[in-house]
Amino acid sequence: MLFRGTLISQLKYKCAWYGKKLIIIDPKNTSRICHECKQKNHEFNSLSQSEWLAARKWACPNCHAHLDGDVNAAKNILAKGLETLA
Numbered sequence: 001m002l003f004r005g006t007l008i009s010q011l012k013y014k015c016a017w018y019g020k021k022l023i024i025i026d027p028k029n030t031s032r033i034c035h036e037c038k039q040k041n042h043e044f045n046s047l048s049q050s051e052w053l054a055a056r057k058w059a060c061p062n063c064h065a066h067l068d069g070d071v072n073a074a075k076n077i078l079a080k081g082l083e084t085l086a
Contacts (some may be wrong), residue, residue, distance in 0.1 A: 023081045027073065035075035037063035 008032040010026065031039050032052065039062040044052040056069050 021085075022086050025077050025080045025084075027077060030076040030080075031069045033072075033076055034060040034063060034065055034067060035072050035079065036060065036065040036067075039063070066081040 008022075011022050014020075014034065029040060029086050037060060042063060043061055046053070047055075048073065053069070057067065058069065059066050
């Protein structure tokens with residue numbers, strides 16, 4: 001199994017080889033921030049990390065969007081990556 005630093009080094013090398021840019025995104029809170037309204041769900045503050053990660057689907061208390069935790073996180077990570085390209 002590769003360590004994170006080794007994996008990133010290999011990805012940087014491959015990106016340089018193919019003329020691509022590697023964008024590394026900190027995934028912190030990406031599943032707790034609504035991708036629709038960009039507001040953090042403060043209802044998760046009282047839960048442990050394992051408890052709020054176990055909440056697979058939730059409704060945003062701000063805009064009432066119905067969210068799947070993994071899909072929501074993926075959309076937030078994609079948006080952060082695209083912001084760095086702009």
